[in-house]
Amino acid sequence: MKTFLLLLYIILQTLCQDYYQLLGVPRSASDEQIKKAFKKLSLKYHPDKAKGDKVESEKQFQKIVNAYEILKDPEQRKIYDKFGEEGLKEHTQRQQQKQGHFNYNDIFSRFFGGGFQQQKPNLEQSLFSKSDVYEIDMTTINKFFRRDHVWLIFFYKNDDYARQYKNTWNELASKYYGIFQVAAINCAAENEICDDEFQVYEFPKVITYPANIRQEPIEYKLKIELEQLAKFAISYMESFVSIVTNDNYEKFIQQEEQHIVLLFTNKTSTPPLLKVLSKELKGKLVFGQVRNSDTKLIQSFQISNFPTLMVVTEPEQYRGVIYEQNDFKKDQIMKFLREYAYISKKVKKTHQAPRELSTLLIKNGACTTKDTKMCFIIITEDKDYLDLLTPLSQHYMKDKIDFYYINKNNLIYSEVFDDISTFPTAVVIKPKKERYAKLQGELKLSTIQDFLDSIISGNVQFKSMKDSLDLNIFKEDL
Numbered sequence: 305m306k307t308f309l310l311l312l313y314i315i316l317q318t319l320c321q322d323y324y325q326l327l328g329v330p331r332s333a334s335d336e337q338i339k340k341a342f343k344k345l346s347l348k349y350h351p352d353k354a355k356g357d358k359v360e361s362e363k364q365f366q367k368i369v370n371a372y373e374i375l376k377d378p379e380q381r382k383i384y385d386k387f388g389e390e391g392l393k394e395h396t397q398r399q400q401q402k403q404g405h406f407n408y409n410d411i412f413s414r415f416f417g418g419g420f421q422q423q424k425p426n427l428e429q430s431l432f433s434k435s436d437v438y439e440i441d442m443t444t445i446n447k448f449f450r451r452d453h454v455w456l457i458f459f460y461k462n463d464d465y466a467r468q469y470k471n472t473w474n475e476l477a478s479k480y481y482g483i484f485q486v487a488a489i490n491c492a493a494e495n496e497i498c499d500d501e502f503q504v505y506e507f508p509k510v511i512t513y514p515a516n517i518r519q520e521p522i523e524y525k526l527k528i529e530l531e532q533l534a535k536f537a538i539s540y541m542e543s544f545v546s547i548v549t550n551d552n553y554e555k556f557i558q559q560e561e562q563h564i565v566l567l568f569t570n571k572t573s574t575p576p577l578l579k580v581l582s583k584e585l586k587g588k589l590v591f592g593q594v595r596n597s598d599t600k601l602i603q604s605f606q607i608s609n610f611p612t613l614m615v616v617t618e619p620e621q622y623r624g625v626i627y628e629q630n631d632f633k634k635d636q637i638m639k640f641l642r643e644y645a646y647i648s649k650k651v652k653k654t655h656q657a658p659r660e661l662s663t664l665l666i667k668n669g670a671c672t673t674k675d676t677k678m679c680f681i682i683i684t685e686d687k688d689y690l691d692l693l694t695p696l697s698q699h700y701m702k703d704k705i706d707f708y709y710i711n712k713n714n715l716i717y718s719e720v721f722d723d724i725s726t727f728p729t730a731v732v733i734k735p736k737k738e739r740y741a742k743l744q745g746e747l748k749l750s751t752i753q754d755f756l757d758s759i760i761s762g763n764v765q766f767k768s769m770k771d772s773l774d775l776n777i778f779k780e781d782l
Contacts (some may be wrong), residue, residue, distance in 0.1 A: 323371035323384065329384070335376065342372040343496050350442060397622075429495035431470050436477035440489040442497065453580070454484040455513040456524075456537045459504045461492040466508045469528050476533055482634045483576045484537045514540050515583075518607070534576075543590040544582035545574050548592035550601040562590045563644040564616040566624070568607045570596045575611075575633060581641070588645040589615075613637065615644045655700075658693035661708040663778055671773045675735040677704040680756065682747070683712050686727030691750055699753070703760055705732075714778055720771050732759055737771070739766035751754050 317431050325340040325493040374380045374392065384392050415419040420456050432439055440448060440457070440641065448455060458473050460466035477486035491498035491507055498504045502703060504511070510524035510533070522540065526532050530645055545729040548556050548566060557564060567578050574593055594601055594611055604622040605614070613627040627640050659665065661681060671679040680696070690709050697707040721731065723742060741764045745751045758764045 323375055326371040326376070333375075337373065339374050342368065342376075347371075347442065347496055347500060349405060354778070358654045359467050359575060362540055362749060389523050391644040410602040425462060426494055426728075427461050430490055430493075431460065432474065432477075432488050434474070435474050436481050436486065437473055438477075438485055440487055440497070441494050445497065448487070448542050449517075450514060451485065451513065451517070453515050453583075454537050454540050456484060456486050456533065457502075457513065458486075458488040458508060459491055459502070459510050460488065460508040462490060463507075465509055465533070469508060470620045471532055472528060472533070476530055479530070480534060480537070482542060483580050512537055512540055515542055515610045538576045538579075541576060542583050543574055543577055543579040544586050546590045547602070548594050550604075553601060556592060557616070562588060564590050564592060564619060564624075565644075565667045566594055566608060566614050568596065568602065568605070568614070570610040570611040573655060577637070580634070580665065581637065584638075589641060607658075613640075615641070656697065656706055656758075658690070658697050658709065661710045661773075665708075666773060671708070671733055671735050673736055673738065673772055676707075677706050677735075679733040679750075680707050680728045680730065680760070681703055681733065682709045682728060683715065683717065683724070684709065684747075685712050686728055689728050689747055692752065693745070695749065696752060696756070700756060703756075705756065711714060716778070720769055721775065722770060730755075732756070732764075733769070733773070734766060737766075738772050740769050740771065741766045 310364075324333070327333075327338060327345065329337050329341050333341075339706075344366065345368045349361050349368060372385055380392060396667065401575060430439060437458075438444070438447070455478075458469070461471075473486065473488060480486060481551060488500075489498060491504065502511070508528075510528065511521050512524060513521045524533065524536050526536070545567075565581075567575070569575070572595065582589075585591075594607075596602060604666055605624075611632065613632075614624040615627075616624040618624065625644075627637060629636050629640075661671060661679075673680070682693065684690075693707045695711060700707075717724050721740065721742070724731070728747050730747060731740050732743075732755075733740045739758065743752065743754075743755050755764070
């Protein structure tokens with residue numbers, strides 16, 4: 305009977321997970337060895353940090369925490385050493401009933417920060433509790449791994465040398481809150497993170513981490529002063545702000561569905577607030593910066609105060625809605641911009657009016673192989689039909705079609721099209737492919753719209769042109 309029970313005990317021990325093996329320590333390991341092993345493995349398998357299968361990492365992490373909870377407790381370790389996991393089962397159940405539900409995160413938080421701070425040595429005390437500085441430990445580091453803004457991190461131990469920079473760091477975090485992330489990590493309390501994750505061994509130290517995690521971090525080596533630190537972090541911020549001038553304004557306003565936001569400023573560099581807004585609202589708003597040296601554009605918008613922030617609602621008339629608050633605070637500006645960020649433009653965007661297809665336009669690339677848009681061309685000598693072009697150009701202004709007309713007497717059409725002999729008529733050309741489709745039916749608005757709708761949906765067959773549109777197909781200079 306004793307032999308049977310011994311054999312059963314050995315089998316159960318084999319089937320159960322060995323806690324010492326889980327932590328990678330011998331059965332004779334000291335409390336300090338167990339503690340050190342747990343720290344190392346929990347860093348490796350923490351679900352917010354582990355690479356690969358997150359579900360498997362979380363399962364392994366929970367096993368490690370469970371093993372540590374047993375082996376760090378003298379009474380439970382004694383029971384486990386003598387009776388194994390089965391012997392602990394009833395004991396553990398009683399303990400949980402007394403103490404409430406077991407929480408792995410609570411154990412981890414107590415171990416790595418957030419619990420028993422009154423027992424920490426002075427060096428491990430945080431300098432930045434209840435401030436705008438983001439404190440990094442194992443329970444908060446996941447935000448750093450998922451960053452989409454620049455991070456400026458202060459690595460320190462709570463000694464006299466680090467404490468002299470406390471006020472500067474707090475002020476920096478407060479002043480640039482929401483612009484870039486000002487963070488700190490106490491490497492006396494979180495030495496494994498500083499060593500293993502950041503490879504920082506000297507203190508204090510300041511390092512900038514760009515938003516793009518593929519970019520290398522950059523160490524700050526100047527004097528720890530507010531303006532210098534801010535300038536350093538801002539230099540690594542991403543910007544999606546265009547410099548708008550009177551010369552490029554017409555091209556700039558040719559946006560799709562997004563409203564345009566312009567900052568009129570007397571600064572030469574792009575303000576960090578505008579940079580962060582352009583990043584956070586990318587794809588929803590288009591940002592531009594107009595310097596006060598561009599007097600012509602400034603006068604067109606009738607701007608007299610700098611800075612002035614405007615959502616341009618009528619770009620052709622140089623009109624828009626001005627942000628009226630004196631305080632340029634991110635939260636207030638975001639509230640102002642959200643109204644325009646999630647709705648399409650209320651006014652029609654600029655479109656190209658119908659034009660006569662002349663040799664000058666041909667020289668500039670219109671309807672040639674350089675043109676990326678389709679060309680709708682009415683070929684006629686009766687100008688009454690030209691009234692059709694304006695409503696068509698407005699109706700199809702979101703599509704890549706430009707509208708033209710040409711006098712049939714000025715075009716050697718037989719050298720370009722092989723099936724055009726009666727007039728008036730109309731064709732659509734795909735210039736880059738040198739292909740065309742001829743309108744079938746009467747030249748009237750409804751027929752043309754059906755024709756163009758079929759082209760846009762891909763239901764019209766195009767044929768090859770005899771020749772591309774160039775200067776040689778004109779009978780005379782138009």
